[in-house]
Amino acid sequence: MVRKILGRTENTTDIWFTPKEIITKLGPFDLDPCTELERPWDTATRHFTKEDDGLNQKWIGTVWCNPPYGTQTKIWLEKMAQHNNGIALVFARTETKMFFDHVWPRARGVLFIEGRLRFCNKDGKPGKTNSGAPSVLIAYGNDALSKLESSNIPGKLIYL
Secondary structure, X not given: OEEEEOOEEEEOOXXXXXXXXXXXXXXXXXXXXXOOXXXXXXOOOEEOOHHHOHHHOOOOOOEEEOOOOOOOHHHHHHHHHHHXXXXXXXXXXXXXXXXXXXXXXXXXXXXXXXXXXXXXXXOOXXXXXXXXXXXXXXXXXXXXXXXXXXXXOOEEEEEO
């Protein structure tokens, strides 16, 4: 949805896709449990959409998770921590209860991405502005940590 505000256009969609280069540098992944039916590229071999209710499905293999941001993020991180085999991409809200419950005590490492990401719209083009906040990749499990280590994504990797 696009709306006009005082003579300027503001994009109000809440559907944004991970830049393809992030997936390429980290992949392959077996499952993305929270993506859209129509997406500019595959993020994993298997995908669950909102209609599939990925939170209530059985997760198998290495998971890629760019969850809905906001109040639902913590629920997805809780499931990622329980699954313990995958990488999540979220805002680096390191002081929040969500991080203290589902990241700091349970993840193997976090990669704070240098700069701010420009997420992509449904046709694969980057948004006109950056995400507005710093992003972090969270590794659950040793295999996921290895993916962060070898990704060459600019940033700082912290081992937990």
